[in-house]
Amino acid sequence: xxxxxxxxxxxTLSEEAFLTINCxxxxxxxxxxxxxxxxxxxxxxxxxxxxxxxxxxxxxxFEATYRKETTSFHLEKGxxxxxxxxxxxxxxxxxxxxxxxxxxxxxxxxxxxx
Amino acid sequence: xxxxxxxxxxxxxxxxxxxxxxxxxxxxxxxxxxxQQALGQGPQFIFQYYREEENGRGNFPxxxxxxxxxxxxxxxxxxxxxxxxxxxxxxxxxxNNEQFxxxxxxxxxx
Numbered sequence: 001x002x003x004x005x006x007x008x009x010x011x012t013l014s015e016e017a018f019l020t021i022n023c024x025x026x027x028x029x030x031x032x033x034x035x036x037x038x039x040x041x042x043x044x045x046x047x048x049x050x051x052x053x054x055x056x057x058x059x060x061x062f063e064a065t066y067r068k069e070t071t072s073f074h075l076e077k078g079x080x081x082x083x084x085x086x087x088x089x090x091x092x093x094x095x096x097x098x099x100x101x102x103x104x105x106x107x108x109x110x111x112x113x114x
Numbered sequence: 115x116x117x118x119x120x121x122x123x124x125x126x127x128x129x130x131x132x133x134x135x136x137x138x139x140x141x142x143x144x145x146x147x148x149x150q151q152a153l154g155q156g157p158q159f160i161f162q163y164y165r166e167e168e169n170g171r172g173n174f175p176x177x178x179x180x181x182x183x184x185x186x187x188x189x190x191x192x193x194x195x196x197x198x199x200x201x202x203x204x205x206x207x208x209x210n211n212e213q214f215x216x217x218x219x220x221x222x223x224x
Contacts (some may be wrong), residue, residue, distance in 0.1 A: 004156075010130070019123070024170035032211060036215075041117075041217075042217055043204055043216050043217045043218050044157070044204065044206075044215040045215070046212060046213065046214070049212065051211075054181065089156050089157070089158075093211060096170060099162060099164065099169040099170035100158055100170070100211055101159060101162075101170050101172070104149075104155050104156035104157045104158075104159075106154075106155055106156045107154075107156050108154070
């Protein structure tokens, strides 16, 4: 079956540090890949997505590139802020019997200190 | 444009009871998905409805059931509640394979 593996957290950084959160996946077919962010007490918000190999998704300074050869979709940001503190989920959506079945990773908590 | 809303926000039940959770989709979205998110875990896909019919199901027992209405709002029903059903239940409506999540319902089973 499909699966998503994320690096374990928490990831603790100082403000303006460089961020990488690793994500690898296993899927049949050609999935779409997503990063979601969840702030405390809230639902998930789509951060960025990529729908085919070599696509780069970007939003709010975050970027991730769909790497089919390494089945990866690592999240990066050049300079994190305290307000980026949240839980980040990598996810894929793959076709299954006429519908798209989503699979999420376990989430990586990011803590940014001033 | 109104986002995805869920009710109630919090709910406490006891083992063996039944519960109904509700979700209103974002305007124009005809697909809704339900997820269970245990503490410290990622969301687990329960099922998806498209135009009032179940259109995909995750690895959940039949006591988890759902409905989608003509206005695309949805219900999640869970029968014979177990302690392990305690979780945040998320609803997401989708358009063009992009999902928009509600804030969730926190269910506690005692």
